[in-house]
Amino acid sequence: xxxxxxLIALSVVGVLALSACASxxxxxxxxxxxxxxxxxxxxxxxxxxxxxxxxxxxxxYTAESGVTFENVSSPTAVNQVTTMVExxxxxxxxVHIGSYVSEQYCGELFEEIDYPEVDDSLYPEGSVNACAxxxxxFAYAFxxxxxxxxxxxxxxxxxxxxxxxxxxNRVVNGNNPRGLIEAALxxxxxxxxxxxxxxxxxxxAKLDTIKEHLIFAPTLTALxxxxxxxxxxxxxxxxxxxxxxxxxxxxxAPVWDFTTWDFDALLIPKGSPNVDAAREAILxxxxxxxxxxxxEVGGTTPVRSDIDITTIDYSDTHRLFQPFLNADxxxxxxxxxxxxxxxxxxxxxxxxxxxxx
Numbered sequence: 001x002x003x004x005x006x007l008i009a010l011s012v013v014g015v016l017a018l019s020a021c022a023s024x025x026x027x028x029x030x031x032x033x034x035x036x037x038x039x040x041x042x043x044x045x046x047x048x049x050x051x052x053x054x055x056x057x058x059x060x061y062t063a064e065s066g067v068t069f070e071n072v073s074s075p076t077a078v079n080q081v082t083t084m085v086e087x088x089x090x091x092x093x094x095v096h097i098g099s100y101v102s103e104q105y106c107g108e109l110f111e112e113i114d115y116p117e118v119d120d121s122l123y124p125e126g127s128v129n130a131c132a133x134x135x136x137x138f139a140y141a142f143x144x145x146x147x148x149x150x151x152x153x154x155x156x157x158x159x160x161x162x163x164x165x166x167x168x169n170r171v172v173n174g175n176n177p178r179g180l181i182e183a184a185l186x187x188x189x190x191x192x193x194x195x196x197x198x199x200x201x202x203x204x205a206k207l208d209t210i211k212e213h214l215i216f217a218p219t220l221t222a223l224x225x226x227x228x229x230x231x232x233x234x235x236x237x238x239x240x241x242x243x244x245x246x247x248x249x250x251x252x253a254p255v256w257d258f259t260t261w262d263f264d265a266l267l268i269p270k271g272s273p274n275v276d277a278a279r280e281a282i283l284x285x286x287x288x289x290x291x292x293x294x295x296e297v298g299g300t301t302p303v304r305s306d307i308d309i310t311t312i313d314y315s316d317t318h319r320l321f322q323p324f325l326n327a328d329x330x331x332x333x334x335x336x337x338x339x340x341x342x343x344x345x346x347x348x349x350x351x352x353x354x355x356x357x
Contacts, residue, residue, distance in 0.1 A: 036068075041091060042092075047219075049298075056296075057290055077101075085269065093273070099340075102267055137261055138300050143321070145252060152165065159255070170232055171215040171226040171234075182195055188206040200346075201350075216355055242321045292307060
């Protein structure tokens with residue numbers, strides 16, 4: 001078994017603590033504030049994800065512009081942005097989140113921002129809207145701990161739901177069932193090409209068959225720790241997070257049978273005190289050099305068509321969990337952004353209610 005090298009200790013910053021930081025930090029006032037006085041508050045999913053965004057986007061932009069960043073991690077970013085916008089107390093400037101949120105809340109919770117400097121034709125059809133252009137694409141994949149299953153090993157998505165042949169706990173995101181809902185339906189016999197619209201009730205019924213073997217992690221960092229500590233033997237989660245788990249010492253192996261994928265984007269909360277400065281920082285992150293660097297440190301995949309992903313210097317770990325390289329990665333299905341935009345709230349509510357029911 002590979003030795004655990006230890007996780008970097010990263011604190012999760014609460015909204016109240018962030019308010020105190022935001023109130024004391026110098027803020028931009030249009031174009032009048034010097035760049036070195038601008039502090040942008042940037043939301044991520046926390047843990048290693050924050051460090052990767054710092055290395056690829058924030059630190060290079062600070063070196064170039066003088067603008068600095070205050071990072072905050074949140075597993076429920078949409079709820080917190082909603083509260084900020086409704087109360088008129090918006091203290092975040094940039095939110096890193098999936099495509100369906102951008103589609104669902106553009107103009108309502110997030111600023112409509114134009115980026116004419118970057119041609120829309122560089123992006124897949126349907127991935128651009130009035131609030132954002134995608135930063136990268138990523139996947140939700142099935143993986144297991146090789147040190148636990150040393151004889152027969154999982155080879156297909158159905159094995160995640162087979163606790164007789166493959167006993168042990170499975171850890172999943174307790175706040176958001178994306179990737180898990182689709183996997184449950186395919187394991188229950190739904191054709192991957194006919195997944196959408198998702199039958200959420202059917203998916204939850206399939207998940208109910210292994211409910212006593214599921215750990216519902218409150219954050220991705222907690223999910224990671226469950227695998228590293230061998231409290232769980234399997235997971236379905238973000239491919240970038242799988243790489244972090246592997247590098248933290250877990251003998252993790254991917255199962256390339258059925259995998260879903262999505263775009264993500266950087267958005268500006270409506271009413272941000274630093275709209276112009278946030279736009280410039282996001283524009284910087286969209287550039288090929290930054291997209292490639294983010295792929296190298298995070299294992300994600302650039303969306304822009306002018307970037308050849310086969311030339312990216314991925315680490316061995318990232319190549320292991322990279323679903324978009326080569327043609328032997330099983331079935332890849334896009335998580336329909338429009339469906340999730342229209343149904344994310346009700347699906348999340350049903351998922352949480354099922355957990356406690």
